Amino acid sequence: MNAKLPQKNTEDLTAHILNIAAIHFSEKGFSGARVDEIAKEAGVNKSSMYYRVGDKKALYHSVIFNMITQMVDTAATRINHANSPADKLKAYIHTLADLILGQPHFAPLMLREIASGGTNMSTDTLKAMNQMKGLAKTILEEGHEAGIFRESNYALVHIIIVSTFNLIAAGTPIRERLSALTDTETCLSENPELPYEKLVNDMTNFVFCALKTNK
Amino acid sequence: MNAKLPQKNTEDLTAHILNIAAIHFSEKGFSGARVDEIAKEAGVNKSSMYYRVGDKKALYHSVIFNMITQMVDTAATRINHANSPADKLKAYIHTLADLILGQPHFAPLMLREIASGGTNMSTDTLKAMNQMKGLAKTILEEGHEAGIFRESNYALVHIIIVSTFNLIAAGTPIRERLSALTDTETCLSENPELPYEKLVNDMTNFVFCALKTNK
Amino acid sequence: MNAKLPQKNTEDLTAHILNIAAIHFSEKGFSGARVDEIAKEAGVNKSSMYYRVGDKKALYHSVIFNMITQMVDTAATRINHANSPADKLKAYIHTLADLILGQPHFAPLMLREIASGGTNMSTDTLKAMNQMKGLAKTILEEGHEAGIFRESNYALVHIIIVSTFNLIAAGTPIRERLSALTDTETCLSENPELPYEKLVNDMTNFVFCALKTNK
Amino acid sequence: MNAKLPQKNTEDLTAHILNIAAIHFSEKGFSGARVDEIAKEAGVNKSSMYYRVGDKKALYHSVIFNMITQMVDTAATRINHANSPADKLKAYIHTLADLILGQPHFAPLMLREIASGGTNMSTDTLKAMNQMKGLAKTILEEGHEAGIFRESNYALVHIIIVSTFNLIAAGTPIRERLSALTDTETCLSENPELPYEKLVNDMTNFVFCALKTNK
DNA sequence: TATGAATGAGATTTCATTCAT
DNA sequence: AATGAATGAAATCTCATTCAT
Numbered sequence: 001m002n003a004k005l006p007q008k009n010t011e012d013l014t015a016h017i018l019n020i021a022a023i024h025f026s027e028k029g030f031s032g033a034r035v036d037e038i039a040k041e042a043g044v045n046k047s048s049m050y051y052r053v054g055d056k057k058a059l060y061h062s063v064i065f066n067m068i069t070q071m072v073d074t075a076a077t078r079i080n081h082a083n084s085p086a087d088k089l090k091a092y093i094h095t096l097a098d099l100i101l102g103q104p105h106f107a108p109l110m111l112r113e114i115a116s117g118g119t120n121m122s123t124d125t126l127k128a129m130n131q132m133k134g135l136a137k138t139i140l141e142e143g144h145e146a147g148i149f150r151e152s153n154y155a156l157v158h159i160i161i162v163s164t165f166n167l168i169a170a171g172t173p174i175r176e177r178l179s180a181l182t183d184t185e186t187c188l189s190e191n192p193e194l195p196y197e198k199l200v201n202d203m204t205n206f207v208f209c210a211l212k213t214n215k
Numbered sequence: 216m217n218a219k220l221p222q223k224n225t226e227d228l229t230a231h232i233l234n235i236a237a238i239h240f241s242e243k244g245f246s247g248a249r250v251d252e253i254a255k256e257a258g259v260n261k262s263s264m265y266y267r268v269g270d271k272k273a274l275y276h277s278v279i280f281n282m283i284t285q286m287v288d289t290a291a292t293r294i295n296h297a298n299s300p301a302d303k304l305k306a307y308i309h310t311l312a313d314l315i316l317g318q319p320h321f322a323p324l325m326l327r328e329i330a331s332g333g334t335n336m337s338t339d340t341l342k343a344m345n346q347m348k349g350l351a352k353t354i355l356e357e358g359h360e361a362g363i364f365r366e367s368n369y370a371l372v373h374i375i376i377v378s379t380f381n382l383i384a385a386g387t388p389i390r391e392r393l394s395a396l397t398d399t400e401t402c403l404s405e406n407p408e409l410p411y412e413k414l415v416n417d418m419t420n421f422v423f424c425a426l427k428t429n430k
Numbered sequence: 431m432n433a434k435l436p437q438k439n440t441e442d443l444t445a446h447i448l449n450i451a452a453i454h455f456s457e458k459g460f461s462g463a464r465v466d467e468i469a470k471e472a473g474v475n476k477s478s479m480y481y482r483v484g485d486k487k488a489l490y491h492s493v494i495f496n497m498i499t500q501m502v503d504t505a506a507t508r509i510n511h512a513n514s515p516a517d518k519l520k521a522y523i524h525t526l527a528d529l530i531l532g533q534p535h536f537a538p539l540m541l542r543e544i545a546s547g548g549t550n551m552s553t554d555t556l557k558a559m560n561q562m563k564g565l566a567k568t569i570l571e572e573g574h575e576a577g578i579f580r581e582s583n584y585a586l587v588h589i590i591i592v593s594t595f596n597l598i599a600a601g602t603p604i605r606e607r608l609s610a611l612t613d614t615e616t617c618l619s620e621n622p623e624l625p626y627e628k629l630v631n632d633m634t635n636f637v638f639c640a641l642k643t644n645k
Numbered sequence: 646m647n648a649k650l651p652q653k654n655t656e657d658l659t660a661h662i663l664n665i666a667a668i669h670f671s672e673k674g675f676s677g678a679r680v681d682e683i684a685k686e687a688g689v690n691k692s693s694m695y696y697r698v699g700d701k702k703a704l705y706h707s708v709i710f711n712m713i714t715q716m717v718d719t720a721a722t723r724i725n726h727a728n729s730p731a732d733k734l735k736a737y738i739h740t741l742a743d744l745i746l747g748q749p750h751f752a753p754l755m756l757r758e759i760a761s762g763g764t765n766m767s768t769d770t771l772k773a774m775n776q777m778k779g780l781a782k783t784i785l786e787e788g789h790e791a792g793i794f795r796e797s798n799y800a801l802v803h804i805i806i807v808s809t810f811n812l813i814a815a816g817t818p819i820r821e822r823l824s825a826l827t828d829t830e831t832c833l834s835e836n837p838e839l840p841y842e843k844l845v846n847d848m849t850n851f852v853f854c855a856l857k858t859n860k
Numbered sequence: 861t862a863t864g865a866a867t868g869a870g871a872t873t874t875c876a877t878t879c880a881t
Numbered sequence: 882a883a884t885g886a887a888t889g890a891a892a893t894c895t896c897a898t899t900c901a902t
Contacts, residue, residue, distance in 0.1 A: 010865085029331070031246035035893065047867050047895085055894070108330035112244065115323035115330070117388035123396065130393055150424075153417045156379075160421070163382035164375045171374070173332035178345055181338065202368040206375070209365075210425035250876060260884050262878080267882095271876065440886085459761070461676035465872060477874085477888050485873070538760035542674065545753035545760070547818035553826065560823055580854075583847045589816075590809045590851070594801075597808035603762035608775055611768065632798040636805070639795075640855035680897060690863050692899080697861095701897065 014052050017042045022063045026105030029112050030060055030120070057120070064113060065125050067106060071099050072128045079135055085143030089211075090204060092139055093161055097200045100165040107169035133158045140211070149211040157207070164203065229267055232257045237278045241320030244327050245275055245335065275335055279328060282321060283336075283343045286314050294350055300358030304426075305419060307354055308376055312415045315380040322384035348373045355426070364426040372422065379418065444482050447472045452493045456535030459542050460490055460550070487550070494543060495555050497536060501529050502558045509565055515573030519641075520634060522569055523591055527630045530595040537599035563588045570641070579641040587637070594633065659697055662687045667708045671750030674757050675705055675765065705765055709758060712751060713766075713773045716744050724780055730788030734856075735849060737784055738806055742845045745810040752814035778803045785856070794856040802852070809848065 020042040024033040035056050039046040053059050075095045082091040100106055118126060136158035143149035235257040239248040250271050254261040268274050290310045297306040315321055328334075333341060351373035358364035450472040454463040465486055469476040483489050505525045512521040530537055548556060566588040573579035665687040669678040680701050684691040698704050720740045727736040745752055763771060781803040788794035 027331070029244045029246055029327070031244060034891095036891090045867050046893095048865075050894070051864095051866070056892095108332075111326040111330040114382060114385050114389065115326040116242070116244070117323075117385075118392060121389075126389065126393055126396065129389075152421070153414075156414070156417050156421065159382055159386075160375055160379045163378035164371070166382070167329060167374055167378035170329050170332075174329065174336075174341065174344075177333060178341060181341070199368075199371070202371050206367070206371065206425045209427075210421045212424075249874095261876095262885085263883055265877075457761070459674045459676055459757070461674060462761075464870095466870090475888050476872090478886075480873070481885095481887070486871095538762075541756040541760040544812060544815050544819065545756040546672070546674070547753075547815075548822060551819075556819065556823055556826065559819075582851070583844075586809075586844070586847050586851065589812055590805055593808035593812035594805045597759060597804055597811070600759050600762075601804070604759065604766075604771065604774075607763060608771060611771065629798075629801070632801050636797070636801065636855045639857075640851045642854075679895095691897095692864085693862055695898075 010052075013044070017044055017049060017053060018059075018063055018066060021059050022067065022109065023105050025060055025063055025112075026108040030056075030116075035059075060120055061122065064109065064121060067109060068121075068125050068128045071106075072131050074099060075132060076135060079139070085139055085146055085148055086208075088139045089143065089149075089207070092135060093204050093207065094200060096161055096165055097196075097203070100162075101169050101196060101199075104169070107166040110166055111170055132162070136161075143211070147213060150213045152211055157211070161203070161207065168199065225267075228259070232259060232264060232268060233274070233278055233281060236274050237282070237324065238320050240275055240278055240327075241323040245271075245331075250274075272335070276337060276340075279324065279336060280340050280343075282324060283340050286321075287343045287346050289314060290347060290350060294354070300354055300361055300363055301423075303354045304358065304364075304422070307350060308419050308422065309415060311376055311380055312411075312418070315377075316384050316411060316414075319384070322381040325381055326385055347377070351376075358426070362428060365428045367426055372426070376418070376422065383414070440482075443474070447474060447479060447483060448489075448493055448496060451489050452497065452539065453535050455490055455493055455542075456538040460486075460546075465489075490550055491552065494539065494550060495552065497539060498551075498555050498558045501536075502561050504529060505562060506565065509569070515569055515576055515578055516638075518569045519573065519579075519637070522565060523634050523637060524630060526591055526595055527626075527633070530592075531599050531626060531629075534599070537596040540596055541600055562592070566591075573641070577643060580643045582641055587641070591633070591637065598629065655697075658689070662689060662694060662698060663704070663708055663711060666704050667712070667754065668750050670705055670708055670757075671753040675701075675761075680704075702765070706767060706770075709754065709766060710770050710773075712754060713770050716751075717773045717776050719744060720777060721780060724784070730784055730791055730793055731853075733784045734788065734794075734852070737780060738849050738852060739845060741806055741810055742841075742848070745807075746814050746841060746844075749814070752811040755811055756815055777807070781806075788856070792858060795858045797856055802856070806848070806852065813844070 017038070021033070021038050024038050024041075027033075033056075035049070036046060038059070039049045042049070049059070053062055075092070078095045079088050079091045082088040100110075113120065121129070133155060137154040140149055140152055140154045140157060144151055232253070236248070236253050239253050239256075242248075248271075250264070251261060253274070254264045257264070259267075264274075268277060290307070293310045294303050294306045297303040315325075328336060336344070348370060352369045355364055355367055355369040355372060359366055447468070451463070451468050454468050454471075457463075463486075465479070466476060468489070469479045472479070479489070483492055505522070508525045509518050509521045512518040530540075543550065551559075563585060567584040570579055570582055570584045570587060574581055662683070666678070666683050669683050669686075672678075678701075680694070681691060683704070684694045687694070689697075694704075698707060720737070723740045724733050724736045727733040745755075758766060766774075778800060782799045785794055785797055785799040785802060789796055
């Protein structure tokens with residue numbers, strides 16, 4: 001029943017542990033997660049886990065740090081491949097959608113961490129998070145200078161995008177419970193076959209409509 | 216040193232306990248909150264608390280239920296006082312802003328609850344939550360029929376508004392840490408004197424721009 | 431097998447726990463003692479022990495504090511009942527002998543605590559300890575003024591008496607092992623029937639000889 | 646950052662480890678000391694330490710044994726260089742003072758070991774310890790026969806000297822804390838410049854006064 | 861010999877809940 | 882209704898020792 005554990009080299013095993021830990025912290029929060037269970041499911045002796053990653057707090061820190069830095073790195077890379085401000089904004093939205101909606105335990109982890117005031121984020125992690133906002137600022141300012149976007153509160157736009165994807169991602173189980181309760185569709189896209197693409201398109205469309213200049 | 220506790224009637228004391236509990240659950244989550252601490256800070260004997268509100272889960276349920284139903288009730292009332300779809304949408308946005316940004320522990324509680332998949336929400340609570348989305352649907356559909364709003368994914372618009380205000384509200388401590396770290400302003404509004412009004416205006420503006428018809 | 435535990439009132443039970451704890455700390459030191467074992471032998475649930483006295487450190491602090499203050503109180507009372515400096519010095523020596531030799535776990539506790547630099551002594555405890563030295567000072571100075579004792583380093587005299595009784599008391603098991611090994615007597619008194627009285631007499635005699643004026 | 650470790654030959658490295666271990670056992674006792682820390686501070690791999698000196702108990706045994714035998718050897722040698730019983734007693738006292746007061750971790754180790762009933766002393770170590778008492782016996786008996794010393798309980802005299810120096814040595818941190826608390830001098834010698842010499846002189850004087858014959 | 865990694869057994873502490881009055 | 886005391890079950894963490902190379 002244990003997830004297959006790679007024993008080849010040290011880094012792989014540690015990464016494996018962190019992945020399992022991410023799932024547990026995501027599902028139950030820091031206090032709700034159990035060190036015992038994480039170790040068991042990772043197929044690792046509990047003491048070995050302490051040997052490798054330290055105590056519960058250290059485990060959590062590592063999970064959060066990895067998550068944020070991976071996200072920022074991926075986003076920056078993908079945005080840099082786009083040329084026009086419009087394409088960059090699209091890349092920005094699509095990348096966030098991919099990362100947040102594509103990794104099921106990302107959003108809960110993030111929401112919980114924000115809910116506790118970032119208590120467990122190191123300064124480094126915080127700065128990395130802030131780089132995402134920096135990316136949004138650059139894109140919107142360039143677009144404004146090019147006459148494509150109207151002037152806007154870039155921080156607000158950033159939060160709108162990030163928060164929406166996070167709540168959609170984390171909200172899946174709640175929506176499922178709701179749709180089981182009611183006759184009317186409660187889903188975000190009317191076509192259950194293509195929820196993801198339609199959703200991202202709707203979101204992109206919404207943002208572009210809001211930002212386009214009045215000509 | 217305890218918050219003054221009203222002992223006159225039973226309801227007041229129970230409400231007092233629930234308020235204290237809300238703060239603790241908001242700050243530390245369900246597993247992180249401590250029954251001992253809640254009782255102590257509420258100035259109530261722990262056993263008495265069990266006698267009144269039941270165990271930890273019951274306490275949490277009550278907190279969540281009260282919060283959601285209060286929100287829905289307030290929102291419905293205020294929206295019904297508006298006449299045109301545009302005014303109703305404004306009322307919708309402003310009410311959510313008031314409720315979410317005005318009650319400091321609302322947003323963390325909500326985010327945590329969503330993060331854990333609504334595990335602790337009763338069906339009643341869920342249905343109440345869903346009524347908020349129903350309000351949005353009605354407003355947007357009426358506006359569309361009246362030719363004021365373009366056709367839109369109402370569930371998405373609802374989530375955009377709710378999630379944004381929640382993340383802004385819960386994100387305050389993180390933004391404060393960030394602004395202590397960096398020179399450049401990281402706040403959502405550039406004028407620190409009027410953060411709230413400007414923010415809600417920007418948000419309202421953003422949504423209306425996104426929804427207005429192309430004429 | 432458990433020591434009879436008085437359940438009458440709260441203070442008695444706490445005192446009972448502290449007595450058992452004193453034995454364990456005395457025999458095995460702070461790190462060597464086991465909270466489990468103390469609770470078990472005291473016939474008390476481990477959690478109850480935490481409820482009453484706090485964690486291991488708090489337990490230890492209480493033990494040490496009680497021990498020292500009891501000793502100082504008893505000694506002061508008994509010395510005050512004597513009149514002449516000579517009688518007071520005798521009372522001083524006999525009281526210390528009674529307390530240190532009469533309570534088997536006193537000396538090991540004291541020696542370990544001194545060995546670790548008084549790390550676990552509160553300022554109050556330290557001051558209480560110092561009062562014992564103050565008693566010695568007063569006695570020797572009065573005796574010197576009365577022409578009975580020669581001038582002396584009172585702090586040294588104090589340490590000589592205290593340390594000797596402590597090492598004798600704590601050294602019992604070692605002497606027993608030695609006497610089992612060798613033919614020659616290794617005991618402190620040659621008459622095994624009266625070890626205690628002879629010992630205290632010898633000690634008193636030794637000190638008085640050392641202090642008497644050269645006439 | 647580690648203490649320089651001599652890797653030239655095996656004996657040096659083992660001695661180095663034992664020195665570090667002595668400090669740790671002295672400061673924290675057997676149970677309080679940590680094998681990990683000893684190895685780390687000695688700059689030696691933990692497994693290597695096991696290979697060289699065995700487990701924690703073996704480590705401790707070696708430390709204690711070395712310490713006792715060194716003390717006895719040194720004392721015996723120095724006493725044998727003196728001629729008259731008076732000089733021998735002086736040599737006895739001065740040697741013990743040198744050894745006990747001169748090696749900061751000697752006294753705590755010894756006190757702890759006595760406190761735990763010599764549990765960790767091998768028979769060899771015990772016998773070595775006992776030789777010290779034998780030296781005292783010889784000196785005092787010779788002096789008595791020569792009419793210089795009055796008849797005395799030699800074992801008591803031995804313990805007085807040994808215990809006093811040990812408590813003075815181990816008590817330094819406590820006296821420092823006390824002197825920081827009080828205005829009045831709490832030191833053993835009134836002149837802080839010469840604490841050691843005055844102390845040993847006072848002690849020697851005290852013992853000689855106590856032992857001298859009444860003529 | 862030397863070493864990084866691993867681990868079992870056990871230690872301390874926590875905490876929601878219940879008991880007895 | 883109210884409360885101080887009690888507690889079982891479990892959670893986190895530690896540490897001497899050994900394994901594998």
